[in-house]
Structure formats: structure tokens, C-alpha cells
Amino acid sequence: MIKLIxxxxxxxxxxxxISCDQPLNNKASSGEQVVxxxxxxxxxxxxxxLHDKIFKDLERDFINNGLVKFEHESFPLDMxxxxxxxxxxxxxxxxxxxxxxxxxxxxxxxxxxxSDISIINESIKKIGSNFDLTNAQMDKCLxxxxxxxxxxxxxxxxxxxxxxxxxxxxxxxxxxMKAKKTIKPLRKLLxxxxxxx
Numbered sequence: 001m002i003k004l005i006x007x008x009x010x011x012x013x014x015x016x017x018i019s020c021d022q023p024l025n026n027k028a029s030s031g032e033q034v035v036x037x038x039x040x041x042x043x044x045x046x047x048x049x050l051h052d053k054i055f056k057d058l059e060r061d062f063i064n065n066g067l068v069k070f071e072h073e074s075f076p077l078d079m080x081x082x083x084x085x086x087x088x089x090x091x092x093x094x095x096x097x098x099x100x101x102x103x104x105x106x107x108x109x110x111x112x113x114x115s116d117i118s119i120i121n122e123s124i125k126k127i128g129s130n131f132d133l134t135n136a137q138m139d140k141c142l143x144x145x146x147x148x149x150x151x152x153x154x155x156x157x158x159x160x161x162x163x164x165x166x167x168x169x170x171x172x173x174x175x176x177m178k179a180k181k182t183i184k185p186l187r188k189l190l191x192x193x194x195x196x197x
Contacts, residue, residue: 036186039158040168041077042084043112047168048105055102057183063098072101075155077167080112080120083142085151087128090141100131 038054040047074085084104088097104111104127111123125138141147158164162171170177170186177185 035171035173037162037171038168039075039162039164039171041081042074042088042104043077043081043108044167045108048108050168050170051102051105054183054186055098058186059098061187072097074151075158075164075167076151079117080124082148082151083117083121084111084124086141086144086147087124087133087138089147089151090128090133090137100128103127103130 036058038047038050040050072088074081074088076082076085088100088104104124107127111120111127114120121142125133125135128138129135162169172186
């Protein structure tokens with residue numbers, strides 16, 4: 001199955017978990033979390049646009065205030081996205097990863113071009129080096145078969161569980177937010193879960 005996935009790399013995952021530390025005004029007061037999942041690929045231009053429009057606002061208004069915990073998981077569209085995800089996971093620190101994630105999306109039109117994966121890998125590594133990743137670390141991550149299988153298995157599970165047909169796709173508490181790929185509908189939904197947001 002993994003070999004088949006490697007040949008047809010199709011889609012992606014970004015998971016955003018939002019927990020409210022303030023009093024809640026609905027059923028979430030029982031300790032439930034608001035979970036926002038954005039299924040995307042590091043080489044998908046629409047995904048980069050969505051990340052730029054949503055993540056920065058969520059980071060400013062929710063994550064930095066301690067109301068949101070952001071987690072990224074990938075479902076790569078192609079080999080370049082898979083390798084970028086490997087570099088993204090080299091960092092270890094979630095703060096480093098979200099900054100590197102934003103940088104990969106911001107510079108996507110520079111590194112995710114062409115068909116020579118060696119040149120693409122070098123471009124990704126150049127971005128990673130700005131986040132204190134060494135060439136040796138990144139080379140090790142790029143060759144890590146366990147990491148590759150883990151990423152591809154996550155993709156298989158996401159496809160099985162969510163039936164993703166295009167990227168990016170946004171889910172809030174397991175509900176598909178069809179075509180609502182801006183911060184406004186997310187903010188409105190979050191207001192129903194957290195007071196003073």
C-alpha cells in the first residue's frame with residue numbers, strides 16, 4: 001500500500017486543535033476541544049494561500065493568547081511535499097515547526113518548482129538552515145524511511161477517515177467547512193465555544 005501511495009502522492013493534512021482556557025458557554029464546557037483540521041499539501045498553492053489567510057490570524061488572536069494549540073500533520077501531494085514535510089519534522093520544537101511551516105508556504109513558489117528533486121531538496125534545505133537545522137540533520141531526515149512511512153501512513157488514514165477530494169479542506173469538530181476558507185467563519189464558530197474571543 002505504501003508503495004502505491006508513493007507513486008500517487010495526492011493530498012495533505014494540517015491539524016489545528018483549539019482548546020478554550022476560558023469559561024465556555026455551551027456543551028464544550030464538559031472539557032471538549034474545538035478541533036480545526038486543514039487538509040493540505042506543502043506544494044499546493046491554494047493551501048499556501050489558506051495558510052497565509054487563516055494561520056496568521058489564528059496565531060495572532062488565538063494561539064499567542066494560549067487559547068489555541070496548533071498541530072501540523074501532512075498528507076503530501078507529491079515527492080517535493082513529502083520531502084518538505086520530512087524537513088519540517090526535523091526541528092522537534094512545535095514553535096520552530098510552525099515558523100518553518102509558515103516559511104515553507106511563504107516561499108513555496110521558490111522551492112516547489114521544477115522536476116529535479118535534488119534541486120528541490122537543496123532549496124528546502126536552504127529554508128531549513130534558517131531555522132538552525134544542519135545539512136547533516138536534514139540529509140538524515142530526507143533518507144529516513146521510518147519517517148517517510150509514518151507520513152504516508154498518516155495520509156492513508158486521513159484519506160480513509162475524511163474522504164478528502166481536494167485540498168485544502170477544512171474541518172471543524174469533524175464537520176466539513178465546505179468553501180469556508182477564511183478566518184471569518186472560523187472566528188464565528190470559535191466564539192460559540194469560548195467567551196471573550
